[in-house]
Amino acid sequence: MTTWKLLGSLVLAVPAVLLLAIGPRSKSHPPQNVVVVEYWEKWTGNEGEALQRSVDEFNATRGKEKGIFVNCLSTSGIVQKTLVATAGGVPPDVAGLWDPTIPQMAALDALEPLDELAAAHGINDKTYKKVFWDLCRYDGKLFAMVSTPYCYALHYNTKIFAEKADQLRAAGLDPTRPPRTMDELDAYAKALDERDKDNTLIRTGYLPTEPGWDLSYIAYNFGGSYWDDVNKKFTFTDPTVVKAFDWVQSYSKRLGKDAVTDFRSGMGNYDSPQNSFLAGKSAMISQGTFFAQVIHNQTNGKMDGQWAAAPFPTAVPGLENVTSCTADVLVIPKGAKHPKEAFEFIAWLNEQRNMEELCNAHCKISPLAKVSENFLTHHNNPYIRVFETLASSPNAHGTPSIETMTDVGDELGLFIPDLMLQRTNAKDGLAVVQARMQAKYDEFTARQALHKN
Numbered sequence: 001m002t003t004w005k006l007l008g009s010l011v012l013a014v015p016a017v018l019l020l021a022i023g024p025r026s027k028s029h030p031p032q033n034v035v036v037v038e039y040w041e042k043w044t045g046n047e048g049e050a051l052q053r054s055v056d057e058f059n060a061t062r063g064k065e066k067g068i069f070v071n072c073l074s075t076s077g078i079v080q081k082t083l084v085a086t087a088g089g090v091p092p093d094v095a096g097l098w099d100p101t102i103p104q105m106a107a108l109d110a111l112e113p114l115d116e117l118a119a120a121h122g123i124n125d126k127t128y129k130k131v132f133w134d135l136c137r138y139d140g141k142l143f144a145m146v147s148t149p150y151c152y153a154l155h156y157n158t159k160i161f162a163e164k165a166d167q168l169r170a171a172g173l174d175p176t177r178p179p180r181t182m183d184e185l186d187a188y189a190k191a192l193d194e195r196d197k198d199n200t201l202i203r204t205g206y207l208p209t210e211p212g213w214d215l216s217y218i219a220y221n222f223g224g225s226y227w228d229d230v231n232k233k234f235t236f237t238d239p240t241v242v243k244a245f246d247w248v249q250s251y252s253k254r255l256g257k258d259a260v261t262d263f264r265s266g267m268g269n270y271d272s273p274q275n276s277f278l279a280g281k282s283a284m285i286s287q288g289t290f291f292a293q294v295i296h297n298q299t300n301g302k303m304d305g306q307w308a309a310a311p312f313p314t315a316v317p318g319l320e321n322v323t324s325c326t327a328d329v330l331v332i333p334k335g336a337k338h339p340k341e342a343f344e345f346i347a348w349l350n351e352q353r354n355m356e357e358l359c360n361a362h363c364k365i366s367p368l369a370k371v372s373e374n375f376l377t378h379h380n381n382p383y384i385r386v387f388e389t390l391a392s393s394p395n396a397h398g399t400p401s402i403e404t405m406t407d408v409g410d411e412l413g414l415f416i417p418d419l420m421l422q423r424t425n426a427k428d429g430l431a432v433v434q435a436r437m438q439a440k441y442d443e444f445t446a447r448q449a450l451h452k453n
Contacts, residue, residue, distance in 0.1 A: 030069040035341045037070045041096035042078040043328075050361035051096075051147075054349060062348045068341045070094075082333055086110050091333035093342040096147060099135045099327045099398070100405040106138040107403045107448055112332040112339055114142045121347040129391050131325045132367040135398035145346050146367035148359050149327035150289040151391045152214045152312065153383075154178055154185075159306040160192065160203075160283045167191045178284075178308070182221070182247065182315040185284075192283040193255070201259040206284040208248045209420055210264065210276050214286055216412050217324035219244040220397050223316040227400040234441070236434040237427075245419060245426035247315070252420045260420060273298050277307075286312055292381035293363035309383035311390060321393035327367065365391050403448075404441045411437055 030036045043051050055072045063069055073092075075081060082095045083105070097105075105111050118124065125133050128146070136144040156178050161168065165175035171191040179185040185206060192205030208215060219225055224240025227233075235241060252260055267281065268274025271294050276282040278298050295303050311321050330346050332339050348354060352368060356375040359366050363380045365387045376385055390396060399405060415433050418424050424432075 030071060034063075034067045034069045035338050037068060037094060037338050037342050037345055038092040039070050039072045039094040039096070039342075039345070040075050040078055040082060040092040041072055042075065043096065044074055047362055048074050050358060053361075054354060054358050055345075057354070058345055058348050062344065066341075066344060068344055070345050083108075083110060086333045086335060089335055091336050093332065093336045093338045094346065095331050095333055097144075097329055097331055099144065099329050100409065102136065102144050102329065102331070103138045103401050103403045103405060104444075105331070106141070106143045107444075110334050111143045112334055112336060114145065114332065114343065117340065117343040118142055118145070118347075121343070123347065123350065126369060127350070128367050129369055129396070131391060131396040131398045132327055135325070135327060135401075136329060138401055144329035144331045145350055147328045147330050147349065148362045148364045149325060149367045149391070150364045151323040151325040151387055151396060152286050152288055153309045153323065153386055153390060154284060154312045155277060155287050155291060155307055155309050156284045157277065157280065157282075157306060158308050160280065164192055164283075178310040179313050181313050181317075185313045186250075189251075189284065190254070201255060201263045202281070204255070204263065204276075204282050206251075207255075207260065207263070207276075207282060208251055209260070209416065210267070210282050210285055211270055211287070212416065213288075214324050215248060215416055216409065217397060218248060220324065220395070221312060221314045221316075221319075221322050222247070223314075223319055225397075225400075227402060229401065232441070232445075234434050234437045236430040236437070242426045242430055243315075245430060248416070249419050249422070249426055252422055257420065257422050270294065271298060278303065289365050289381055289384070289387045290363045292383065296380075309381075309386045311386070319395065321390050322395040323390040323393065323397070325391055325396050325398050402441065404437070404444050407440050408437055 039055070041048070041051060052072055055070050059069055078095065079097060079101055082091065082097065085091045102111070123145075127133070128136075132146050132149055136142055136146065161175045168175040168188065168191050171187055173184070173188055173191060179188045189205030192203070193201070194203035196202050204210065208218070219241045222240050222244040224238055224244060226236045226238070226241050228235050263281075267276045267279070273279065275294070275298065277285045277287070278295060295307060312323065314320070314322050330349070332342050336342060349358065350368070352370060352372065355368055356366055356372060360375065360379055365384065366375060371388060376388065381387065402408060411433050415429050419426065419429055
């Protein structure tokens with residue numbers, strides 16, 4: 001089977017010729033007599049500018065020394081375009097993707113294994129924090145390296161905690177610290193909820209779906225998981241997973257589904273001043289490491305010193321420092337013209353100084369096992385040590401290595417709103433999710449087995 005036939009089911013909706021025609025175009029002028037590494041990346045704005053600074057530094061130093069020039073091009077729809085270009089035999093040398101795409105692309109033989117290249121540069125499982133090393137691997141092989149990663153933690157508004165100190169103390173809670181258990185989180189949330197004279201919800205102590213990006217992994221905080229990696233089976237109907245989503249729905253039942261809908265409809269994008277946390281409308285949320293930069297930029301520094309971050313609470317006594325981790329990753333597509341030169345850049349970026357510089361610019365943690373004191377002391381996130389501790393924890397969880405992981409995200413994206421609108425309950429809704437996801441996974445693996453034969 002050719003790569004195109006393997007990838008065809010993913011890209012038939014858009015003609016390959018059209019996608020290739022609208023691919024990224026270079027505006028740079030590489031020097032003569034060098035190997036040009038074509039690098040496609042999804043970042044724009046400040047993140048794109050920070051990445052370009054790293055690329056420029058490589059080109060001026062290691063690249064110049066070794067006769068390599070990295071040509072960084074920003075493009076939208078990068079996953080599909082990379083797949084189409086790979087199928088057409090004209091892939092970039094490096095592509096900046098997201099870690100959930102690794103299992104499927106590796107299974108489709110769309111990525112070059114990186115084990116030998118990594119070993120040649122002294123990169124191994126001791127180089128990374130375990131959670132990030134694991135998410136870069138599929139079927140026992142290394143297929144990606146991290147560019148910038150992050151994990152999630154509880155963010156809480158210390159100013160609101162202080163203003164509502166009497167209500168918190170009346171509920172037997174300490175306004176000087178965050179909740180540490182799920183029961184405490186519920187109690188803090190209830191004490192901090194606020195309604196106006198018309199009983200309209202104007203502030204939530206906490207709302208699982210605000211913004212809810214990491215709810216796919218909430219079962220970890222209850223001691224469960226929706227994927228059995230040994231038997232390659234989904235476990236959405238496991239009682240622990242059901243309990244986790246029962247908890248999610250409990251907020252809709254307590255606050256009222258219409259009240260939740262109306263509240264969320266009045267909020268802006270996560271990176272705007274109308275974000276519920278920035279506007280003081282949510283006292284607690286779960287967000288990623290990068291959110292510190294959003295808080296500072298969107299409030300012009302007015303919220304600096306008025307918030308803090310802590311591990312998200314768990315429902316299991318003794319289960320601590322639970323977090324979900326994800327990452328932007330660098331891959332070398334199958335058939336890339338210059339894999340060795342491409343990995344020279346990837347390996348350079350993964351050197352401690354270079355990695356820490358980029359991660360700090362993106363306000364993210366480092367994937368590396370060793371982190372400098374300078375990185376921690378001068379980081380743009382004042383709670384970077386909290387996030388570094390979480391990512392280094394044995395209870396840090398990466399994206400499950402599932403070939404149909406993007407389908408899982410889409411399915412949960414439909415289920416969770418139905419749950420909050422009380423159109424279904426956790427047990428019944430998860431049974432539907434279980435059946436659909438297992439069927440899609442079985443279909444994918446059966447198709448792959450047929451191609452191999």
